[in-house]
Amino acid sequence: xxxxxxxxxxxxxxxxxxxxxxxxxxxxxxxxxxxxxxxxxxxxxxxxxxxxxxxxxxxxxxxxxxxxxxxxxxxxxxxxxxxxxxxxxxxxxxxxxxxxxxxxxxxxxxxxxxxxxxxxxxxxxxxxxxxxxxxxxxxxxxxxxxxxxxxxxxxxxxxxxxxxxxxxxxxxxxxxxxxxxxxxxxxxxxxxxxxxxxxxxxxxxxxxxxxxxxxxxxxxxxxxxxxxxxxxxxxxxxxxxxxxxxxxxxxxxxxxxxxxxxxxxxxxxxxxxxxxxxxxxxxxxxxxxxxxxxxxxxxxxxxxxxx
Amino acid sequence: xxxxxxxxxxxxxxxxxxxxxxxxxxxxxxxxxxxxxxxxxxxxxxxxxxxxxxxxxxxxxxxxxxxxxxxxxxxxxxxxxxxxxxxxxxxxxxxxxxxxxxxxxxxxxxxxxxxxxxxxxxxxxxxxxxxxxxxxxxxxxxxxxxxxxxxxxxxxxxxxxxxxxxxxxxxxxxxxxxxxxxxxxxxxxxxxxxxxxxxxxxxxxxxxxxxxxxxxxxxxxxxxxxxxxxxxxxxxxxxxxxxxxxxxxxxxxxxxxxxxxxxxxxxxxxxx
Amino acid sequence: xxxxxxxxxxxxxxxxxxxxxxxxxxxxxxxxxxxxxxxxxxxxxxxxxxxxxxxxxxxxxxxxxxxxxxxxxxxxxxxxxxxxxxxxxxxxxxxxxxxxxxxxxxxxxxxxxxxxxxxxxxxxxxxxxxxxxxxxxxxxxxxxxxxxxxxxxxxxxxxxxxxxxxxxxxxxxxxxxxxxxxxxxxxxxxxxxxxxxxxxxxxxxxxxxxxxxxxxxxxxxxxxxxxxxxxxxxxxxxxxxxxxxxxxxxxxxxxxxxxxxxxxxxxxxxxxxxxxxxxxxxxxxxxxxxxxxxxxxxxxxxxxxxxxxxxxxxxxxxxxxxxxxxxxxxxxxxxxxxxxxxxxxxxxxxxxxxxxxxxxxxxxxxxxxxxxxxxxxxxxxxx
Numbered sequence: 001x002x003x004x005x006x007x008x009x010x011x012x013x014x015x016x017x018x019x020x021x022x023x024x025x026x027x028x029x030x031x032x033x034x035x036x037x038x039x040x041x042x043x044x045x046x047x048x049x050x051x052x053x054x055x056x057x058x059x060x061x062x063x064x065x066x067x068x069x070x071x072x073x074x075x076x077x078x079x080x081x082x083x084x085x086x087x088x089x090x091x092x093x094x095x096x097x098x099x100x101x102x103x104x105x106x107x108x109x110x111x112x113x114x115x116x117x118x119x120x121x122x123x124x125x126x127x128x129x130x131x132x133x134x135x136x137x138x139x140x141x142x143x144x145x146x147x148x149x150x151x152x153x154x155x156x157x158x159x160x161x162x163x164x165x166x167x168x169x170x171x172x173x174x175x176x177x178x179x180x181x182x183x184x185x186x187x188x189x190x191x192x193x194x195x196x197x198x199x200x201x202x203x204x205x206x207x208x209x210x211x212x213x214x215x216x217x218x219x220x221x222x223x224x225x226x227x228x229x230x231x232x233x234x235x236x237x238x239x240x241x242x243x244x245x246x247x248x249x250x251x252x253x254x255x256x257x258x259x260x261x262x263x264x265x266x267x268x269x270x271x272x273x274x275x276x277x278x279x280x281x282x283x284x285x286x287x288x289x290x291x292x293x294x295x296x297x298x299x300x301x302x303x304x305x306x307x
Numbered sequence: 308x309x310x311x312x313x314x315x316x317x318x319x320x321x322x323x324x325x326x327x328x329x330x331x332x333x334x335x336x337x338x339x340x341x342x343x344x345x346x347x348x349x350x351x352x353x354x355x356x357x358x359x360x361x362x363x364x365x366x367x368x369x370x371x372x373x374x375x376x377x378x379x380x381x382x383x384x385x386x387x388x389x390x391x392x393x394x395x396x397x398x399x400x401x402x403x404x405x406x407x408x409x410x411x412x413x414x415x416x417x418x419x420x421x422x423x424x425x426x427x428x429x430x431x432x433x434x435x436x437x438x439x440x441x442x443x444x445x446x447x448x449x450x451x452x453x454x455x456x457x458x459x460x461x462x463x464x465x466x467x468x469x470x471x472x473x474x475x476x477x478x479x480x481x482x483x484x485x486x487x488x489x490x491x492x493x494x495x496x497x498x499x500x501x502x503x504x505x506x507x508x509x510x511x512x513x514x515x516x517x518x519x520x521x522x523x524x525x526x527x528x529x530x531x532x533x534x535x536x537x538x539x540x541x542x543x544x545x546x547x548x549x550x551x552x553x554x555x556x557x558x559x560x561x562x563x564x565x566x567x568x569x570x571x572x573x574x575x576x577x578x579x
Numbered sequence: 580x581x582x583x584x585x586x587x588x589x590x591x592x593x594x595x596x597x598x599x600x601x602x603x604x605x606x607x608x609x610x611x612x613x614x615x616x617x618x619x620x621x622x623x624x625x626x627x628x629x630x631x632x633x634x635x636x637x638x639x640x641x642x643x644x645x646x647x648x649x650x651x652x653x654x655x656x657x658x659x660x661x662x663x664x665x666x667x668x669x670x671x672x673x674x675x676x677x678x679x680x681x682x683x684x685x686x687x688x689x690x691x692x693x694x695x696x697x698x699x700x701x702x703x704x705x706x707x708x709x710x711x712x713x714x715x716x717x718x719x720x721x722x723x724x725x726x727x728x729x730x731x732x733x734x735x736x737x738x739x740x741x742x743x744x745x746x747x748x749x750x751x752x753x754x755x756x757x758x759x760x761x762x763x764x765x766x767x768x769x770x771x772x773x774x775x776x777x778x779x780x781x782x783x784x785x786x787x788x789x790x791x792x793x794x795x796x797x798x799x800x801x802x803x804x805x806x807x808x809x810x811x812x813x814x815x816x817x818x819x820x821x822x823x824x825x826x827x828x829x830x831x832x833x834x835x836x837x838x839x840x841x842x843x844x845x846x847x848x849x850x851x852x853x854x855x856x857x858x859x860x861x862x863x864x865x866x867x868x869x870x871x872x873x874x875x876x877x878x879x880x881x882x883x884x885x886x887x888x889x890x891x892x893x894x895x896x897x898x899x900x901x902x903x904x905x906x907x908x909x910x911x912x913x914x915x916x917x918x919x920x921x922x923x924x925x926x927x928x929x930x931x932x933x934x935x936x937x938x939x940x941x942x943x944x945x946x947x948x949x950x951x952x953x954x955x956x957x958x959x960x961x962x
Binding site: 116135 | 333415
């Protein structure tokens, strides 16, 4: 027999459980985006903050309207004019697509091997794959510097084996960036692939074999199509963050490596041009919003389906 | 007919080798006696000694540790609430927005998140430093926690909560006394995930930091850009060892619990 | 223990009785071990062409392992398996002329019904138009033509079963192996499908081997049944033979209901076995060829429906008769089950059809009654 106060109390409790995280995310995730958008329409100035106009509520409605009139689209125009930017966007997208594909190619055999391994090994294998993921991203990228540089370990090894005479220039080129991305993002592809492959019903493969399909054909006709949800999930987990990746191109890439995440960082920290950096961020966000929404829809639906 | 072929075994071994060799090399060179990071000068622990005397590094480690502990803990609470809302509250208004805000940070490039938070702090006149980093870390960590707990809640047997309610237990108490203890491993996993993400974050911390709040990744990054001594390797090795120990302990504890549960079930089944 | 065929079988088809007939599937001293565990223990068995053969037994008796060895998913540890005169050793499943219908149906979830049924034909390299015709034929046979474009998750359990059947028959295999084919269906559907399956098998002229733990299923579908336990075959025979002439307590008990009266053999010669029933002072006779010595421990097995219950002792001296007291009566509408306690303390169940209405029957609780059955109604078992 719930009294009215009981019901109100329960309602309040439920409301809070939703409202608190909701409010947090709105304030600390959504609002910042709106601010970025606003600042992308501002002009850089010397001072604190280094842009104008600033929305000052003390001016009242009139003050705000005046501020709005000061907004410009100069930053966006600049982005279209200066080759550096649209080349960076394209280069980032291209590197992201290519590395997603490469990560997939390298990760698939590993995930497939894991799924077919004896049951008893699998938790250990999963832990071994996850362990590097828990280790610092920065550390792992740094490790590659020591390997890939001109007097680094890889060159030492290749020269000692007389495979090459001159050291290979790998560090500070796009090659190093690809290696770094593949290395860092492999766990993100392996785990969803493994989850999808592990769930595969083995009797389907027996049925295919029984009906005359040799093992390799069964793989392409049965296993691969049914692993596609894992491929898609893993691809999103790689493609979207890689597009805006900063650490890898910064530490492993060279002057010719154009990635938008690095461009944004330089714009912000080196040039101190906040409005332009904001515009760069907004355009990047627009480029990624479609994949992000698709990813979010897929994952939400998958979570519901598995319930 | 699950055939574990030589190709499968080779793939796993090569894959693990690829993942671990750089880390192993890093650790080996932390014991390098030579100052040059890639010329081997013999075994030595001098860099670990240098580390102890490196005030800036130790400060950064301390800052990082505090940030990680606080943000992981708050993020776990918020993330659990968010997961409960997503799984149990059905289709409420603006659920898609909420869900979008939970999933988006998982893939959002760090530079965008970092930039947007910094700009907001500046616009609101919030002094940047330790606490702004904490706020930023809580924000993205809670999303990861929410995903981990959501997937656990989805397979949770609701009839347990219904039974508790039937016996007179109010909802909040049911959650604390029934649900939470059962999903505890997922909550712990979420906390560990939040802790690691915070420990590891470079980009967002760089954007949202202020004077006096240098995190370890920031310090490592600046050292790497300036030119490295194997002291960096020593720091990295210690971090790796800590994380590996944590993961290993978690795995062992998990296995032991699982075995105990199985044994208990077997004993129960064997009883007349 | 030679047995004569009991009664007419389902159809005039009994190649196992023909000494000139060659077996179609043959197990020759086949053993299969998984580590320490012996799943199949030195089994030799012959299945003839056009037979509907059932492997019947509880979980873990080895029946599924035997079928999987024919299909090629497991190789025997020892012995040979011959199919149509060819040794199957080393031949992978996708090269064998057998097809299997899986217990879980194993329909490919990402393909339509049509694509599922066509799968095996595509592997053979059959030309596209021929595939289309054959698929149409199969779907018509299982009455699923309107569902050709549906995916498995859009079908009911019974429909999925029929897709699995169509898919496994599409290649017109020499042997169709069925793993618990009716297990997942509800009772009504199961009964309908049982007759469809047997009709199909006779029409197509194929050899079917089914694996089941359900004795009703085996009795209804099969021409012959092999009752298995712990990796060994206990008895092979037609349903009537297995039911009326079980060779062991295990088989007698596994199929249907049985009464087992313990005692000792008095004499066993000339096609007739006499034994005394412990504690009752009565002797019973079975018309049976049995190798046994006087004094051997034995059990008399007689089915409840073969036993008549009467207040007066039966007049015919050639009929087996034992005295007892009615302990309990179970009224099941069409039949009544009398639980009669003998002087030895053992309880015998006798089922009597309620041909007349309840009030008119004279036997009630605690009445002293005579149980009687003819000499060819039961068998003496020594194991």
